[in-house]
Amino acid sequence: MAGLNNGFTSDSTQQLLDKIDQLNAIIDKLTETVAKLSAENAVLREQLNKNSKNSSKPPSSDGLKKPSPKSLRKPSGKKQGAQEGHKGKGFSITQSPDKTIDHIPAKCIGCLNAGKCTSCGVAERRYEIDIVVNTMVIQHRALSFRCMKENGIVINGAFPDNVTSTMQYGNNLEALAVSLNTIGMVSIKRTHEILSAVFGIPISTGTIHNMVMGLAGKLANTVEHIRQAVVSSTINHFDETGSRVDKKTMWFHNASNKDYTYLTVSEKRGTEGMDAAGILPDFKGIAVHDCWKPYWRYGDIRHALCCAHLLRELIGVVENQPEQTWPQEMIDLLLRMKEVRDKAVYSGKENLSYYYLHTFDKEYDRIIEEGRIQNPIQEKKPGKRGRQAKGKVRSLIERLSEYKDAVCLFTKNFFIPFDNNQAERDIRMIKVKTKVSGCFRTKEGADAFAKIMSYIGTSNKHGINSFIAVKKALMNQSNFIFDKVD
Numbered sequence: 001m002a003g004l005n006n007g008f009t010s011d012s013t014q015q016l017l018d019k020i021d022q023l024n025a026i027i028d029k030l031t032e033t034v035a036k037l038s039a040e041n042a043v044l045r046e047q048l049n050k051n052s053k054n055s056s057k058p059p060s061s062d063g064l065k066k067p068s069p070k071s072l073r074k075p076s077g078k079k080q081g082a083q084e085g086h087k088g089k090g091f092s093i094t095q096s097p098d099k100t101i102d103h104i105p106a107k108c109i110g111c112l113n114a115g116k117c118t119s120c121g122v123a124e125r126r127y128e129i130d131i132v133v134n135t136m137v138i139q140h141r142a143l144s145f146r147c148m149k150e151n152g153i154v155i156n157g158a159f160p161d162n163v164t165s166t167m168q169y170g171n172n173l174e175a176l177a178v179s180l181n182t183i184g185m186v187s188i189k190r191t192h193e194i195l196s197a198v199f200g201i202p203i204s205t206g207t208i209h210n211m212v213m214g215l216a217g218k219l220a221n222t223v224e225h226i227r228q229a230v231v232s233s234t235i236n237h238f239d240e241t242g243s244r245v246d247k248k249t250m251w252f253h254n255a256s257n258k259d260y261t262y263l264t265v266s267e268k269r270g271t272e273g274m275d276a277a278g279i280l281p282d283f284k285g286i287a288v289h290d291c292w293k294p295y296w297r298y299g300d301i302r303h304a305l306c307c308a309h310l311l312r313e314l315i316g317v318v319e320n321q322p323e324q325t326w327p328q329e330m331i332d333l334l335l336r337m338k339e340v341r342d343k344a345v346y347s348g349k350e351n352l353s354y355y356y357l358h359t360f361d362k363e364y365d366r367i368i369e370e371g372r373i374q375n376p377i378q379e380k381k382p383g384k385r386g387r388q389a390k391g392k393v394r395s396l397i398e399r400l401s402e403y404k405d406a407v408c409l410f411t412k413n414f415f416i417p418f419d420n421n422q423a424e425r426d427i428r429m430i431k432v433k434t435k436v437s438g439c440f441r442t443k444e445g446a447d448a449f450a451k452i453m454s455y456i457g458t459s460n461k462h463g464i465n466s467f468i469a470v471k472k473a474l475m476n477q478s479n480f481i482f483d484k485v486d
Helices: 002-007 010-049 171-181 188-199 205-218 220-231 271-277 293-297 307-320 326-346 354-374 392-402 421-437 443-460 466-474 480-485
Strands: 144-147 153-156 235-245 248-256 261-266 286-289 302-305
Touching: 010 307, 171 188, 171 205, 171 466, 188 205, 205 220, 205 443, 205 466, 220 261, 220 443, 235 421, 235 443, 248 271, 248 421, 248 443, 261 271, 261 421, 261 443, 271 293, 286 421, 302 307, 307 326, 307 392, 326 354, 354 392, 421 443, 443 466, 443 480
Parallel strands: 235 286, 286 302
Antiparallel strands: 144 153, 235 248, 248 261
């Protein structure tokens, strides 16, 4: 034993201890690196799995890789399609036939007894609906007369107010050109090609541009009327979306309700752009939105959150972190709240009973606490500056807790919808336009599009045909929509 002990000196022992410390330091560093890479991998995998069904990403971002539909609705037990008693709105004849063509049996053609056989009437009727494309040139002539009552003075006829030049396009053609470019999302160049090919009219792209800008100018007072109506409304839906304008990203801001649509364009997305839109600074009602932080800076309004956005975020947690149990419980609770609210509305009730409100309140708090237990905030490392990161899941939990009243407001006020679909429908046209055209070349063009679509959106909400609305506006009669609203 003495010989063995002599083989290990104090120096060699210290070297081994130092080596062990070095290896432990390497292990600690590698462990930290693995943890960091695992966290980054989880974040990247979550980003890769994100789509329009489990996050706030728009459907247009899915590209060709569309996620399979995953409806949160439970089977109703009803058969597919229209139910008994449903009034159909299929293909139908809207006017009397302009032309009738009779078809005799093939055997009657060339028969010696043709015209002698007894007619049995019409065996069957079929209708063919078509259009007649025709270009009409109207000549306006101002006639002159030597008036006997005015001692032989020559007096001339006056042209209508809308006939202002020697050669011009009529209201129908102008309305069609503007409608194709705005409502139809067709580019000015393609609008020019369509009108030239179908009608044989070589209308220039510059003329079409001037028509669109001219209509936007005529709508200035009408759009301001729409803005004032939105400001004075009790409930409004808000959303914003980006688009390329003049080689940079600008933001379309939407404020709308069941009666009005109001769109504006700003270089800023946040409070500056919202203030420029001219709605939120003066609005005193209930704002339905997606919980984006700048909306909370307006303290004179009451907030209601879009639960559809929350459901998508919760679905994302369920899919990316299946070990978490609280998100599915919150999904079930929100859908249960909606089901009970909808049944109460259908039954003619104006509010939920204390039992349901109390039950939902307790269950909501329980799920939040369960989520906090499953997602504890890590202890801050000594010497590390700043706040300790919570992580996306814990941040979602705290958001659901902090804005609980705004999330659950739809159960207490039956005029508040469960989602913010109204705003998303009204602003979707911007994404369609961007997808088709790619961008707006100028801020002026984007502003014109926003004004026209504000007017068209409001018109459509009151059953007014878009083409008729455009034609009325070209004739300086756009205020007729407010008669429909009233």
